[in-house]
Amino acid sequence: QKEVEQNSGPLSVPEGAIASLNCTYSDRGSQSFFWYRQYSGKSPELIMFIYSNGDKEDGRFTAQLNKASQYVSLLIRDSQPSDSATYLCAVNLGGSYIPTFGRGTSLIVHP
Amino acid sequence: NAGVTQTPKFQVLKTGQSMTLQCAQDMNHNSMYWYRQDPGMGLRLIYYSASEGTTDKGEVPNGYNVSRLNKREFSLRLESAAPSQTSVYFCASMKGNSYEQYFGPGTRLTVT
Numbered sequence: 001q002k003e004v005e006q007n008s009g010p011l012s013v014p015e016g017a018i019a020s021l022n023c024t025y026s027d028r029g030s031q032s033f034f035w036y037r038q039y040s041g042k043s044p045e046l047i048m049f050i051y052s053n054g055d056k057e058d059g060r061f062t063a064q065l066n067k068a069s070q071y072v073s074l075l076i077r078d079s080q081p082s083d084s085a086t087y088l089c090a091v092n093l094g095g096s097y098i099p100t101f102g103r104g105t106s107l108i109v110h111p
Numbered sequence: 112n113a114g115v116t117q118t119p120k121f122q123v124l125k126t127g128q129s130m131t132l133q134c135a136q137d138m139n140h141n142s143m144y145w146y147r148q149d150p151g152m153g154l155r156l157i158y159y160s161a162s163e164g165t166t167d168k169g170e171v172p173n174g175y176n177v178s179r180l181n182k183r184e185f186s187l188r189l190e191s192a193a194p195s196q197t198s199v200y201f202c203a204s205m206k207g208n209s210y211e212q213y214f215g216p217g218t219r220l221t222v223t
Contacts, residue, residue, distance in 0.1 A: 042217075043214040043215060044154070044201070044214050046211055046213065101154040103151065103152065103153035
């Protein structure tokens with residue numbers, strides 16, 4: 001039973017738009033949250049991580065945490081076709097040593 | 112730094128055959144992991160090793176065994192391959208206590 005949920009998509013956005021990806025998690029005690037990007041046929045690559053102490057911005061990427069509603073978001077500003085990939089959310093549920101992965105959301109950025 | 116390396120990249124097995132997937136990391140990480148990824152199922156943890164000399168079962172360990180040979184190397188063995196083990200296998204290592212994982216390129220295994 002997966003306890004990290006993501007909409008499988010695909011989420012389709014035009015080039016230059018903001019893409020918003022969401023991930024919900026089941027355990028209120030979770031404190032570590034990660035976003036991985038996976039291109040087709042490739043391995044996951046860590047692109048963002050946040051801890052329970054707040055949001056984080058890195059270039060065009062922003063990760064936001066809503067602890068009250070138990071979800072974490074990844075915003076991609078000025079989306080590019082090269083951002084087209086599957087985005088995996090991972091959470092250390094309840095402070096577990098082992099991260100639990102969601103099934104991923106497919107993002108398509110069309111020119 | 113090569114990061115996390117895996118061999119082989121592709122493999123085709125017949126049902127009942129055995130094989131070992133190799134993984135090595137050169138980042139001096141203590142923790143290493145084996146996942147499988149199937150369409151629509153996301154990443155599922157097979158086994159992990161929190162440190163040299165220790166291994167533990169993950170979500171889907173049946174049909175697999177592992178060996179943490181030393182700090183760098185963590186192998187996954189299929190003793191008697193079954194078609195249900197057709198999948199993409201990823202090895203990963205973790206940086207310290209940060210929970211940040213770094214993945215190898217994967218092994219695409221087909222069992223006929």
